Amino acid sequence: MTSAAVAETWAGGPSGAGSFVFMYMGTGIGCGIVLNDEVVRGTSGNAGEIGHIIVDPGGAPCDCGMRGCVKSTSIPQVLVARAVEAGVLDGPLEELTGPAIQESFSALCAAAAAGDPKAEEIIDHSAVLVARAVSTITNALDVDRVVFGGPFWTCLSQRYLERVPALVREGSATRKIHEIEVVGTGVGEDVGAIGAACLVLEHTLAPRSQRLLLEG
Numbered sequence: 001m002t003s004a005a006v007a008e009t010w011a012g013g014p015s016g017a018g019s020f021v022f023m024y025m026g027t028g029i030g031c032g033i034v035l036n037d038e039v040v041r042g043t044s045g046n047a048g049e050i051g052h053i054i055v056d057p058g059g060a061p062c063d064c065g066m067r068g069c070v071k072s073t074s075i076p077q078v079l080v081a082r083a084v085e086a087g088v089l090d091g092p093l094e095e096l097t098g099p100a101i102q103e104s105f106s107a108l109c110a111a112a113a114a115g116d117p118k119a120e121e122i123i124d125h126s127a128v129l130v131a132r133a134v135s136t137i138t139n140a141l142d143v144d145r146v147v148f149g150g151p152f153w154t155c156l157s158q159r160y161l162e163r164v165p166a167l168v169r170e171g172s173a174t175r176k177i178h179e180i181e182v183v184g185t186g187v188g189e190d191v192g193a194i195g196a197a198c199l200v201l202e203h204t205l206a207p208r209s210q211r212l213l214l215e216g
């Protein structure tokens with residue numbers, strides 16, 4: 001599938017002129033970039049590698065040598081570790097593999113949904129940090145839309161959609177010129193197109209996410 005076709009799918013057809021980013025919430029956090037209907041891939045296919053955007057200066061140390069990157073503060077493994085520290089989830093944390101991370105992360109989200117204040121704080125704080133990364137990206141690229149998806153999105157969607165849109169609006173350098181829409185996959189009239197885009201992105205981004213996990 002050519003870039004243009006992919007972009008057209010993402011944008012929901014020929015009438016959907018689109019400049020937007022797709023935030024992929026997996027065991028890594030990455031983004032797909034579409035500018036004026038063209039998928040941006042970069043020289044080595046790694047455009048959208050956003051894990052080391054600093055969202056919390058002075059925050060948790062990252063394997064890149066900096067502190068407070070998206071990767072070291074906001075990916076599911078980190079939130080699960082925080083939940084264990086806070087006593088929301090039972091430990092131990094060693095040897096957490098993909099399915100175990102998903103399971104623990106679901107338990108954390110369920111605790112937040114049930115009103116556990118520590119769980120709520122962990123998820124809500126991550127929404128603030130991820131929104132900072134999104135603002136950096138949307139300000140640099142001047143997109144009009146942010147679409148969230150990926151294997152860990154469903155679990156986060158309710159709390160994130162209550163917070164991230166307003167945070168991204170506040171953080172937008174172009175807020176007086178145009179709105180930035182923040183949506184989740186499967187939400188709204190473009191559900192089919194966004195779902196198809198998700199499939200495409202799972203194929204293109206998932207291997208990278210796994211690599212990030214292994215590197216971590």
Ligand SMILES: [Zn+2]
Nearest residue numbers: 052062064069
């Ligand atoms: Zn980093």
